[in-house]
Amino acid sequence: MSATTPIPEADGIAACPVSLELNGQRRHLDIEPWTTLLDLLRDRLAMTGTKKGCDHGQCGACTVLVDGKRVNACLTLAVMCDGKQVTTIEGLARGDELHPIQQAFIDHDAFQCGYCTPGQICSAVGMVNEGRARSRDDIREQMSGNICRCGAYPHILEAIEDALPAARAWAGEGER
Amino acid sequence: MNPFSYARPASVDDAVKLAGPDARFIAGGTNLLDLMKENVLRPRQLIDITHLPLREVAASGNGGLRVGALVSNADLAWHPEVEARYPLLSQAILAGASGQLRNMATTGGNLLQRTRCWYFYDTGTPCNKREPGSGCGARDGVNRMNAILGASDACVAVHPSDMCVALAALKATVHVQGRQGAREIAFADFHRLPGDEPQRDNVLADDELITAIELPAEGFATHYRYLKVRERASYAFALVSVAVALEMDGDTVRQAHVALGGVAHKPWRREEAEALLVGQRADDTHFAAAADALLAGAQPLAYNAFKVELARRAIIRALDEAARGVTR
Ligand SMILES: Cc1cc2nc3c(=O)[nH]c(=O)nc-3n(C[C@H](O)[C@H](O)[C@H](O)COP(=O)(O)OP(=O)(O)OC[C@H]3O[C@@H](n4cnc5c(N)ncnc54)[C@H](O)[C@@H]3O)c2cc1C
Ligand code: SF4
Numbered sequence: 001m002s003a004t005t006p007i008p009e010a011d012g013i014a015a016c017p018v019s020l021e022l023n024g025q026r027r028h029l030d031i032e033p034w035t036t037l038l039d040l041l042r043d044r045l046a047m048t049g050t051k052k053g054c055d056h057g058q059c060g061a062c063t064v065l066v067d068g069k070r071v072n073a074c075l076t077l078a079v080m081c082d083g084k085q086v087t088t089i090e091g092l093a094r095g096d097e098l099h100p101i102q103q104a105f106i107d108h109d110a111f112q113c114g115y116c117t118p119g120q121i122c123s124a125v126g127m128v129n130e131g132r133a134r135s136r137d138d139i140r141e142q143m144s145g146n147i148c149r150c151g152a153y154p155h156i157l158e159a160i161e162d163a164l165p166a167a168r169a170w171a172g173e174g175e176r
Numbered sequence: 177m178n179p180f181s182y183a184r185p186a187s188v189d190d191a192v193k194l195a196g197p198d199a200r201f202i203a204g205g206t207n208l209l210d211l212m213k214e215n216v217l218r219p220r221q222l223i224d225i226t227h228l229p230l231r232e233v234a235a236s237g238n239g240g241l242r243v244g245a246l247v248s249n250a251d252l253a254w255h256p257e258v259e260a261r262y263p264l265l266s267q268a269i270l271a272g273a274s275g276q277l278r279n280m281a282t283t284g285g286n287l288l289q290r291t292r293c294w295y296f297y298d299t300g301t302p303c304n305k306r307e308p309g310s311g312c313g314a315r316d317g318v319n320r321m322n323a324i325l326g327a328s329d330a331c332v333a334v335h336p337s338d339m340c341v342a343l344a345a346l347k348a349t350v351h352v353q354g355r356q357g358a359r360e361i362a363f364a365d366f367h368r369l370p371g372d373e374p375q376r377d378n379v380l381a382d383d384e385l386i387t388a389i390e391l392p393a394e395g396f397a398t399h400y401r402y403l404k405v406r407e408r409a410s411y412a413f414a415l416v417s418v419a420v421a422l423e424m425d426g427d428t429v430r431q432a433h434v435a436l437g438g439v440a441h442k443p444w445r446r447e448e449a450e451a452l453l454v455g456q457r458a459d460d461t462h463f464a465a466a467a468d469a470l471l472a473g474a475q476p477l478a479y480n481a482f483k484v485e486l487a488r489r490a491i492i493r494a495l496d497e498a499a500r501g502v503t504r
Contacts, residue, residue: 033180060274069279072276072277126276144411
């Protein structure tokens with residue numbers, strides 16, 4: 001491309017075919033390259049459980065799992081999820097049975113306004129998959145990418161700590 | 177974000193053929209997309225390099241470790257060989273960003289992340305790095321996060337990476353490939369001081385791709401410390417950080433590498449400061465002498481004079497903890 005090529009207009013660029021698995025369901029989509037995974041989920045697929053907070057990777061409200069790893073959906077291009085498995089807060093429960101971390105958030109009253117909660121829960125699930133959190137301090141440090149403006153941290157910490165063993169077991173069952 | 181076209185090359189050769197001034201490689205996307213959302217960068221094409229075969233961590237010929245450019249920051253920090261042989265690197269990576277971001281961010285991308293200077297991000301203010309010749313908003317602005325060493329009239333930005341400070345102390349090598357072929361760059365020569373070309377953070381050409389980072393055989397796994405001082409306990413960029421790698425013989429320092437983050441346009445090292453430690457007793461007198469030599473000539477700005485004393489104390493403490501081997 002030469003330096004004088006004008007910036008292409010949106011309608012001059014073809015949408016890209018993308019095939020991904022969203023919460024266990026295969027989806028074939030045509031996506032404009034500049035669409036983030038977060039905007040795809042919320043605006044096109046009406047999956048509004050995943051929240052838009054800062055839109056710059058700073059708050060963690062948009063945390064989802066891609067191939068089992070927690071990521072910020074706001075800094076992920078949807079086209080780059082081609083061939084991947086995406087799990088959102090809507091996909092954590094098994095039927096009517098809540099994921100242990102979801103249940104623990106209810107049991108421990110681990111939210112106030114609830115806006116950061118889906119991101120907190122997905123992040124905690126991703127942290128369990130990483131297998132590095134053993135102590136309360138580990139959880140505090142490893143969950144620092146999720147901001148809660150209500151300041152519900154003490155209950156969030158308790159919920160996650162309490163649910164760790166059950167969440168590990170749940171992840172193990174999922175693999176079978 | 178501005179509209180852009182998207183390419184997904186399958187080989188390094190194809191990727192560098194597509195490269196050019198209007199195109200950008202995208203790896204983790206954590207810095208590039210952030211800057212595109214702010215209109216700081218407006219590439220016309222993104223070249224998705226995540227399908228290139230650059231994800232391996234493998235022994236290198238000379239007894240070191242070769243880390244593919246696409247290895248994520250999390251995978252690198254937790255790689256068994258890195259934890260065992262280069263714990264300084266693990267410690268530095270884990271001191272940066274968040275669990276989510278470390279899963280996304282890549283080894284190559286981390287080296288090439290841009291400064292977090294507020295004026296660089298704010299397109300309503302002048303910035304020579306963003307728009308050469310427009311001026312520097314930070315020099316007479318709120319420059320708390322900016323440089324105290326190695327800056328120029330044109331730019332007082334700092335390089336924000338934690339990982340790079342450890343790589344500087346470990347004396348890593350950067351492997352790159354461009355249309356003209358491959359080359360290796362010593363870590364100390366990779367990033368630049370701003371001079372009168374602050375738009376250039378490093379010596380990479382537009383068509384060059386980082387393919388790997390190579391760690392030398394010596395990993396300083398016994399006496400090391402990455403100490404990061406920031407405004408909250410986790411998930412904030414460094415005000416000042418120190419990477420120390422020592423080889424000890426009893427109480428005597430045999431080898432010393434010290435690099436600073438948060439103070440300059442690149443990880444800051446001075447061999448003459450390190451030389452003051454070699455062959456000496458590991459004590460506060462020698463640590464202070466090394467710290468003073470590392471910081472000599474510091475030129476703080478209106479809001480960051482505190483960094484000079486903060487860095488001095490952080491260097492002394494990091495050296496002390498590394499020498500005593502109490503780093504975890
Ligand atoms: C909220 C937040 C907090 C953060 N906190 C910290 C922190 O505390 N400490 C810290 O060190 N970092 C921190 N970071 C920065 C983070 O580490 C970087 O954004 C990340 O390492 C960049 O890697 P990437 O793969 O996502 O790069 P990308 O965003 O994909 O790319 C960055 C640049 O590198 C180029 N590029 C990428 N890979 C290659 C390659 N192989 N060859 C040539 N060019 C390439 C791209 O073209 C682009 O210009 C933070 C980021 C955010 C958003
Ligand atoms: S310090 Fe550098 S990056 Fe910051 S405003 Fe000045 S020129 Fe721009």
